[in-house]
Amino acid sequence: MTDPFSPRPAAGVVRLAPLAGETTMSFVNRLAARYNVTVTGLLAAMAGPGVRGVWGKDCLLGEVFLAPAVRHRVASLCQVPESHLSRALPSWDGGADTNANGEQPNVRFASGSAVPTVMLGCRLCTAARTGAPCSARLYAELRSRICIKHQCWSLDSLALDRVTLVEGQVGLAGLPEVIRAHQRLLPLLRRSGSCKNAFAVAQAVVASWWDVHWRDEVLWPARLGRLGADLPEGEVAVLARDVVTYPEAVAVTTVLCDRLWRQRVLEDTHGQMPHTLAEVPRLLTELARRLGRPWLVELLAASSAGALFAWVRACVRRERGAVPEEDVWAVPVAHRPRGLAAQVRELRLQHVGSVPVGGRLSRAEQAYQVGLAHARSYAARHGHLAVPKYGRHEGFALGAWLANQRIGVAALPIERAQALHRIDPWWNGPWPISWRRTYHRALVRVRKHGPVDATAGFPGTSLALGEWLHEQCSRYDALHVGQQRLLADLGIRPAHARSAHPRRKSLAQAFAAGLDHARAFAAVHGHLATSKSTRQGGFPLGQWLMSQRSRARVAEKETERSRALSAIDPWWNPPWRVSWNHSYHQAHAHHTAGHAFPGTTTKTSFHSVSRR
Template sequence: MKAVLKVTPAVGETTWSFLHRVAAAYGLEAGALAGSWRWSNPVQRKDSWRPDGEVLLDEAAQEQLAGWCGVPAEYLAQALPSWGAGREALAGRGGDGQGWARWRRGAAEWGPVVFGCSLCAASRGAGRGRVWVYRPRWRRLCVRHGRWLLDVGEGHPLRFVDVAGLTVELGRALRRWGRVARAGAAGGADPGEVFALARAVVCEWWGRKEFWEREQVWGARLEEVVAATRWWGGDADPVGWGAEQWRLLVRDVVVFPEIVGVAGPLVEPDVRQLVAGEGASGLVRGRDVDARLAAVLGERLKRRWLVELEEDGHGALTSWVRAVVREQRRAIGSRPGQGRGLWWVRAVHRPVEVGAGLRLLAGSPGSVTDAGVCGVQGPVGGGGWEVGPVVPRWEGRSGNLQQRRAQQFAEGLEHARRHVREVGHLALAHTGSGVREGFDLGRWVANRRAEAAALTVEQAAQLRELDRWWNPPWPVDWQRAWYRARAFVDQHGPVDGGSNLAGLPTWLERWLRLQISQYGHLREEQRSLLGELGLTAAEVRRFHAWPGRRRAAADGLEVAGAFAARHGHLAVSKPTCVDGFALGAWLNEARCRQRSAGRPTRLGRQLDAIDAGWNPSWPVVWQRTWWAARYHLTGLPKGTVWWPDAPEPEYTAVWLREQLARRPLLQPGQRSLVEQLLPLAGEAPVWQPRISDAAWRAVSALLPPLSHSGGRRRCERQILEAIVHIACTKTTWRRLPQALGSAWTCQQRFGRWREDGTLERICRARLPEPDTRWQRPLAAWLVSAPHGG
């Protein structure tokens, strides 16, 4: 053998690949080096160049390989993932100093095998030889050379895709994925499973024509990547390839940023709570969850029209929603199910891989799509959309499996037919209570709903013939409740919203009230079904118009949420009414109920999500004044406005100074709130006159003549300024600024002018527009101020 040459391994490289590179550096075949060891299962000739193979070495063989490449074994152990498995697999062999080796498939244990970047490997002594490395699907980018590494053994000669024009965007997505993976691992999720689910969701969109009709980013990426890769020529442009093959090859790199964008929300606890039905309002259920989740994804991906694409209620995203709901039910003590985990992707939703897709394309005259197990046929559309024949599902090694499935469906259909004759519908609960004659019809129907996309047209038609709503796009328990309500209506007549649902059974009244509160969010088909019960849109309006009825909690939450969104808080006084709803009284009742319970009620937790200070342990008027002081110091948040009778800035400044003086008497929570405002308060505001010279000339003529009773006379303009200050700030006379003189004198003059009508004449006088800012508060204060000020 020649003198020792240094060959450095690539990070994540297979030991089999590294052995080939070391042999090539000496001008030898890998078999020449492998012949130095004894093999527990020799490599077959056909596997000698298998790219996804792996070789395990014992300690003696590892020392020999380290000596040939000139790299310490400790470094090799860090770079080669399978390095440490050899000693365990070959334990007990050897002893005479000769190395032992074992051949095995590496992809099954250490992950997918891809072509390494040849430019990076050349600097490590690889020359122009091929390098095979272990890489998960999110680590295929070579940022240094702008290449996206491809899987080995896919049946095509390409080793990479040129993504030099997308390196910045892909690198940003890769860094974002690192944060997503850490967040998922912290929540107990395996990053590989999270990525697989997000990839299945995005690849479903890739295969849908409706997506491409609105998508504006993927088409440009697709064209750029294909053009850059074909520019290399030679093997980079395989003979006979068309647009279908290229779309399949570059799919993962084109959609990688969107995969990361989908994976991010899925691992967030807030999104999980929303899906589990414990979101902000506490009323998120069934199909609303799908719509809200699609809205979240659309907002994150800047594709708000995703909500419309997810309306069909089938796919990997919907399956994940159901898995989260099942997990939540198990968490609260229900019986465990038989699912395969939260992040498991059903076979029907897994995207077609490159190798399998290319083989299908090679055997068909058309093209292949990636929409799970089904494709769409049609003409070429805009935005890079191209369609082709349906990708068939795997039906087993023979036709017996397909025949057996047909027999099982026929058996279940017969049981379903009997049930419909007895009950009239197929809205069965997914429990063991529906077992009859040894057949669990409830579970069978639930499985058919989960696999609705895989049913044949004939099978789906047979189920619809038995029950039109056997697989509704809303929760099955809603449909089951509707059938129960219809049975009551058939016997006693339709419901009447004008009677405030009086005389109905408790279960029906509660269910109908819930439907009325959520009527605006129901689907059109659900509203039609409610109309068959008598609860039409007109009856819903009559129900809302019923005088003095008790409003449902959902109505109060909706009004409270709208008020908080408009004004920023729920510290409202008891007389407050919003659109005919007594919000103040309703909140006061909720406060009394929670305080008497001694713990947060369910309604209280929902109100906490709207405003954490809705139920303070101190007076609500104090909390309302604190909000006013905060907004005067920091400005109104975007989208909020001042509420009626909000305190003026001068009053809140005086109030804040008073709270600082009373700090030892305040509760700890009050002290904390006051301390939040002190750094913003700054120095106390200096009093500024409000009455302009033009207004004083008009008002001075309305004042009564001066008396000549002796003594020092006060300036009447100063006294009027004092009265206006009290009216605008709603403060007391004892808090009158020193610049306005004696509070006792001003209070006495206020009583005299009020009795003789002077202040009323001033309020009715025509003044310049700036002076109406103090004229209107003065008029309002005269009505509410006590006699004598």
């Protein structure tokens, strides 16, 4: 008996070649159409009884996985070697999963949401390859998204709840810039291994700009008006997003792929974690230049969230060795472009009035709103959000809540980051919270008494605050650019930091300065028998020497300081009153000059003065 699944040609058997990147479901559907049977009927003949229908046979956006024996029979039926089918069909070798009881089904279906994105292949190219006016569904690939020959863009096949929402192609005859952008991207895809990942980041960046609806944006509305697409009215602005923004996505991709620009990002940030995109001015300027939007620099500079901000932070973290290379191209879930299928479904439900304008908040959103309310209350009372990690406010663990927001700031939705930014622009400064708390104490003092005077040693400040301010000046160049900006509000700028004096001199410096004045006094007078009010060059030498004598008497033995003063005057600290030394040196100077005391001899006069 002849085996009907033999690979040898048989009467009535047709040869059907697959398309590169085609889904197995699409190939089986075309094969079933050639034999004028349903997909379910064809697979039942290949796999035996028990194959159920494809949950809505009109929806072919899912995938079918075949057991090895079934794959062998299908290859025999279409007269194509299995090796060729394996190369052309990405999911051909996927096989069927094993059930819980250990048995492996011959056929398993997967819905469209459980498989990678599928798109409709170019109809004219499919007809030319197959020789029949049929459609094929391919896994969405960046290089095959646009058919340059026939000037068309393949939309993603959108499906929800096993129902096909949108599927089709967009004509690009009126959008030559989209074709040119694709032609620039193709060589980059061949040369750079990271180009595909960079495009995913760029697409997320551009999609976030699309949602903003900037007032100065005129290119996208004009391009949308020139779009030749047979799409449902009211859904064009949603479905055409990726088409209209494609040239900008390619331009951003070329920048992100370039290692030179990654290096410039590190140079601009000095290897420090950025607080806003204003800290990478060269990157913003280059993006604005390539996109032909000079106004974009100012709008992006204040951004502290989003896909581009997350990419910049990931570049810095990669340079520090904190994350692997693949994390540089990871787009946080909150910043990924919103699914078109969900948007289309929402529009259609709103059109029929099935969806209320304001839905109920999720639990996560409700928890966030509670934390945000406590953050506003705390900032209204204290003027900042520099809450210690374990700090509580009105019974709420605000410190831990803010710490969690800071840890995940790169993945924080833009609207949440903006809400916290409006409360405190420095809520997520890339420096310790303790720094901001001390800074705020200095700011409160400045608002009451005016800017601090760094060149005078921060007079009027407390000892601890003055020493903290001097420490910031001493390492000013190593501070984050945001910290330098904050210090400017206190009156400390680069010139002030370079000429700053400490809040108090160190004991060694103070003693060296007093010793210099003591030498100068002794050079003129020959001794250090000063009175309490004696000053030398404006320096209170008398008071300083009194302090040194007191310390020397307390010390049990001679110190380095007492020896230094003894080298100037051996009797600088006599065991009697210093006033006696002072009178003695006056009398000694009188006697040395050869003057006789009135009514006495020179010797008598000297001793009488000494007794006095």
